[in-house]
Amino acid sequence: MAQHKVNYTENGGLPVALTTVDKLVNWGRSNSLWALTYGLACCGIEMMATGASRYDFDRFGTIFRASPRQAEVMVVAGTLTKKHAEFIRRLYDQMSEPKWVISMGSCANTGGMFNTYATVQGADRVIPVDLYLPGCAPRPETLQYALMMLQKKIRSEKADKSQRPKRLV
Amino acid sequence: MMREYKDKQNVQAKSYYNDRYWIAPRVPTFEPSSDAQFSSDLDSLKEKFTVNEAYIQLMHLVVYINPEDNKQVLEYLHKELGYGRLMELSAIDWLAKSGEFEVFYEMLNIDTAKRIRVKCFIKETQAIESVQDIFRLANFAEREMYDMLGVKVNNHPFMKRILMPDDWQGHPLRKTYPLQGDEAASWYEVDKIFGKEARDIIGPEIRDSAAIDRYDTERFSRLGYEVKFGEEYSSEKTEQNYQEDDGVFLVKKLHKDHTKTITDRDR
Numbered sequence: 549m550a551q552h553k554v555n556y557t558e559n560g561g562l563p564v565a566l567t568t569v570d571k572l573v574n575w576g577r578s579n580s581l582w583a584l585t586y587g588l589a590c591c592g593i594e595m596m597a598t599g600a601s602r603y604d605f606d607r608f609g610t611i612f613r614a615s616p617r618q619a620e621v622m623v624v625a626g627t628l629t630k631k632h633a634e635f636i637r638r639l640y641d642q643m644s645e646p647k648w649v650i651s652m653g654s655c656a657n658t659g660g661m662f663n664t665y666a667t668v669q670g671a672d673r674v675i676p677v678d679l680y681l682p683g684c685a686p687r688p689e690t691l692q693y694a695l696m697m698l699q700k701k702i703r704s705e706k707a708d709k710s711q712r713p714k715r716l717v
Numbered sequence: 718m719m720r721e722y723k724d725k726q727n728v729q730a731k732s733y734y735n736d737r738y739w740i741a742p743r744v745p746t747f748e749p750s751s752d753a754q755f756s757s758d759l760d761s762l763k764e765k766f767t768v769n770e771a772y773i774q775l776m777h778l779v780v781y782i783n784p785e786d787n788k789q790v791l792e793y794l795h796k797e798l799g800y801g802r803l804m805e806l807s808a809i810d811w812l813a814k815s816g817e818f819e820v821f822y823e824m825l826n827i828d829t830a831k832r833i834r835v836k837c838f839i840k841e842t843q844a845i846e847s848v849q850d851i852f853r854l855a856n857f858a859e860r861e862m863y864d865m866l867g868v869k870v871n872n873h874p875f876m877k878r879i880l881m882p883d884d885w886q887g888h889p890l891r892k893t894y895p896l897q898g899d900e901a902a903s904w905y906e907v908d909k910i911f912g913k914e915a916r917d918i919i920g921p922e923i924r925d926s927a928a929i930d931r932y933d934t935e936r937f938s939r940l941g942y943e944v945k946f947g948e949e950y951s952s953e954k955t956e957q958n959y960q961e962d963d964g965v966f967l968v969k970k971l972h973k974d975h976t977k978t979i980t981d982r983d984r
Contacts, residue, residue, distance in 0.1 A: 630882070630902070630906050631882045634906070634909055657926075659924075663896075664898070665896065665897060665898030665899075666881070670923070674910060
């Protein structure tokens with residue numbers, strides 16, 4: 549029997565933190581966003597630079613994985629061609645829920661300067677996109693900012709598992 | 718700021734201005750007799766095969782032959798005259814002008830540093846003999862020629878498309894193929910992934926990459942005036958900061974008035 553009175557709801561009273569399940573889950577999710585390596589063109593170089601030591605994605609908890617099964621976020625970095633469209637959809641389907649997509653650069657957003665027969669005019673024709681990142685190519689700081697905005701988005705979402713998975717069709 | 722409206726439909730077709738005295742520049746051509754090596758090579762070639770036309774252009778000997786002879790001519794150039802390398806092979810679309818393809822073979826003699834361009838005309842449906850068992854390069858180059866222009870090649874071991882997907886319709890480098898793709902091309906990824914019935918849901922391609930609708934908050938968010946997905950557009954400025962207003966788990970939001978600025982450096 550403790551002789552002193554402890555206010556458990558006060559910070560610093562004991563190592564107890566009170567929070568909601570949503571906040572706890574989203575805190576975990578937003579700080580361990582493992583990204584699928586998805587460099588399709590020159591934006592991929594900027595994505596690699598963001599992952600390397602100078603800009604250091606690891607401090608956001610973002611580690612590039614080479615398997616869609618282990619990835620939460622897909623950074624579509626580069627020009628998406630029509631021949632490749634079915635593979636990006638397959639890889640997106642193989643990622644486990646919950647999953648997010650950052651469309652990086654003009655080409656992935658709208659087809660960009662490739663106004664031709666062979667380029668998908670925006671990755672959102674094939675997969676649902678959470679965040680569009682403009683630029684040609686966006687600098688690493690911009691990708692970092694996009695990731696921070698995605699984290700913010702995740703924290704404002706419900707952590708409820710019963711939420712419907714995003715589908716285009 | 719709105720971009721000034723310009724009709725972009727027919728920019729290529731209309732010439733900007735006309736100069737009556739302008740003459741299209743042409744690459745000068747020379748007689749084959751002006752080069753000793755070329756003229757002797759051409760003479761020995763003429764003894765065995767029909768040569769329709771020959772001239773020297775940009776230090777290349779250009780030789781027009783009959784399309785049936787293409788393999789024998791290349792073999793002869795390779796074995797007898799020392800043109801051991803096939804540098805490039807492709808076709809030019811002259812279908813609108815004469816209903817023909819111009820197939821060309823670019824060859825190099827390493828020892829004499831001379832180059833020969835062998836050319837021949839074939840009809841649209843006519844097939845040409847493969848040269849892939851003489852030159853390894855021809856294997857991929859002939860597949861690309863088939864893929865991009867639809868020139869058929871006989872006796873090729875693996876006559877399939879090389880760049881475009883196997884179920885692609887049309888040949889993109891033909892002059893009649895639209896730059897932005899035909900009907901099948903514009904729906905290609907939708908048809909393949911979701912099926913034809915999803916066309917209505919996904920909609921046609923938006924070819925104007927500068928298309929913006931700030932009132933459509935499902936697809937656009939105006940920088941500095943962001944609202945949540947699908948909510949009504951608001952002209953009120955939103956404060957853009959990384960951290961949430963009430964902080965996140967274990968991390969409190971930093972308030973400016975709770976901070977202390979140290980002005981005394983020697984402290």
